Amino acid sequence: MLATSFTGTLSERHGNAVERIPTPRRLVDWLAVNGLAVQSCTPAQLELARELRESIHTAATAAAIGDALPTPAVRVINDRSIQGRAAAVLTPEGNRRWRLGSATRVEDALGVIAADAISIIAGERDGRLALCASPTCRAAFFDTSQSRTRKWCDMNTCGNRQKKARFNANQRKNIGD
Numbered sequence: 181m182l183a184t185s186f187t188g189t190l191s192e193r194h195g196n197a198v199e200r201i202p203t204p205r206r207l208v209d210w211l212a213v214n215g216l217a218v219q220s221c222t223p224a225q226l227e228l229a230r231e232l233r234e235s236i237h238t239a240a241t242a243a244a245i246g247d248a249l250p251t252p253a254v255r256v257i258n259d260r261s262i263q264g265r266a267a268a269v270l271t272p273e274g275n276r277r278w279r280l281g282s283a284t285r286v287e288d289a290l291g292v293i294a295a296d297a298i299s300i301i302a303g304e305r306d307g308r309l310a311l312c313a314s315p316t317c318r319a320a321f322f323d324t325s326q327s328r329t330r331k332w333c334d335m336n337t338c339g340n341r342q343k344k345a346r347f348n349a350n351q352r353k354n355i356g357d
Contacts, residue, residue, distance in 0.1 A: 182214055183297035184322045187237045201229070207286070216266075216278055216289035225286040232260045232290050236297045240320035243301050244309040257294050257301075264291010314338035 189200040189210065201207050204221035207229055211218055221229075235256035239249050265281035266288040280288040299305055300322050307324040312333040321333040332339035 182216075182293045183236050183240075183300055184320070185214065186210075186233055186293050187240065187320060189233060201226070211286070211289050216280065216292060218280065218286050218289055219284045221286050228260070229286065229290055231256055232294060236293075236301075237320055239301055240297070240309055241311060241318075244311050244320050249301070257297055260287070260290045261294035261298060262291075264288045264294065266292045312338050314342055316341075 201210055204223055204226045207221045207226050208218055235253040238253040239257060242249050242253075264287055265285070266278045267281075268276050269279045271277055278289075278292050282288065300307075300309065305322070305324075307322050308328050309320055310323045310330065312319045312321060313331040314333075317333060317338045319333040319338075321330070323330040332342065
C-alpha cells in the first residue's frame with residue numbers, strides 16, 4: 181500500500197520528527213523502490229510530495245478516530261489524484277503495474293499515491309485504519325491482519341520499543357520486590 185508506506189517517510193524518533201525524504205533524489209529513490217520510477221524531481225515537486233504526505237496522514241488519522249475529514253487535506257489529496265496521468269497496466273505475469281505519463285513526471289507518481297490513499301480512506305479495501313499505540317508515534321496505518329487488532333505501525337520499530345519498555349519496567353519491578 182503506497183499511501184501508508186508514503187506516510188511513514190516522516191517518522192518520529194524519541195519525540196523528534198525524522199525526515200526520510202530530505203532531498204529530491206531521495207524521493208526519486210523512494211518512488212523507484214515502490215514501482216513508480218521517475219528520472220528526476222525538482223524541489224517544488226518534493227514540496228508537493230510532502231504536502232500530499234501530510235494531507236494523507238491528516239485525513240487517515242481523522243478517519244481512524246472517526247472524525248470528519250479535514251477539507252484542506254481532502255483538497256490536496258484530490259488535487260494530486262486529478263493531476264496525475266498514470267495508467268494501471270497488466271503484466272504478462274498477471275500483476276498490476278503503473279505506467280507514468282512521462283518518466284520525469286513526479287505528479288503522475290503522486291497521483292497514484294493519492295488514488296491509493298482515497299481507496300484506503302474511503303473504506304474500499306479489506307482492512308481498517310488505525311493509529312499506532314506508541315505514544316511517541318501515533319502514525320496512521322492500515323491494518324490488514326486477520327483479526328484487525330494490530331497495535332503498532334511497524335513491529336520492528338514501535339512494537340519492539342514498546343515491548344522492550346514493558347520488559348524493562350517488569351524487570352525493575354521484580355528487582356524492587
